[in-house]
Amino acid sequence: MSKDKLEKLKERERILKEQIKREQAKINARNRKVRTKRLIEVGATLETALGVEFPEPNDRQNLYEALTKIRTNQSGYEYNLAKMIVNDIRKIQK
DSSP states (O other), X not given: OOHHHHHHHHHHHXXXXXXXXXXXXXXHHHHHHHHHHXXXXXXXXXXXXXXXXXXXXXXXXXXXXXXXXXXXXXTOOEEOHHHHHHHHHHHHHO
């Protein structure tokens, strides 16, 4: 293989790597937009269902703690509200 041909192949490789990088960046940007839209919709659904807004970071932290706090019923069963909600959603989906 001649030196010229090798250089051309290396240049082609560099160009392809750049194209791959650009395409991956487009995919990543698209995925971020989809995730952001979903998070906004879920947050809006949660605020609507609860009838309250969570404008401050501390409010959102309190919501998280309320949803994930381990509780124990009279029979000793441990649960949290987040898992109860997920279980209800799964039952609805069936």
